[in-house]
Amino acid sequence: MPLMQVKTSAAAPDKAAVEGMLKQLSAKLAGHLGKPESYVMTAFEADVPMTFGGTTDPVCYVEIKSIGNMKPAQTQAMSEDFCQEIEQALGVPANRTYIEFADAERAMWGWNGSTFA
Secondary structure, eight states: OOEEEEESSOOOOHHHHHHHHHHHHHHHHHHTTOOOOGGEEEEOSSSSSOOOOTSSSOOEEEEEEEEEEEOHHHHHHHHHHHHHHHHHEEEOOGEEEEEEEEOGGGGOEEETTOOOO
């Protein structure tokens, strides 16, 4: 059930580039969390009006949610990996990207008419 949502003020690259980025992020997220990619969801939204540090220069906000407890070493490795991936794919510098990591309780995540509890 890992979920990664990427929102950016940058313009979207072409559809094939977006799909390639999402697939790359999906595979990497599954690897970092040790979960099957068949449960990973990625989403992307471009051209979102945003500011960071008082400017409208390109910026990115990423949410990563997963059932279980992400460890500090995992979140550090994911931050480094995903900031690099986003900078390469979208041109948004790592110092203008925030990533929020959130652990979800099993009963608070629904799928297929039930929850993971």
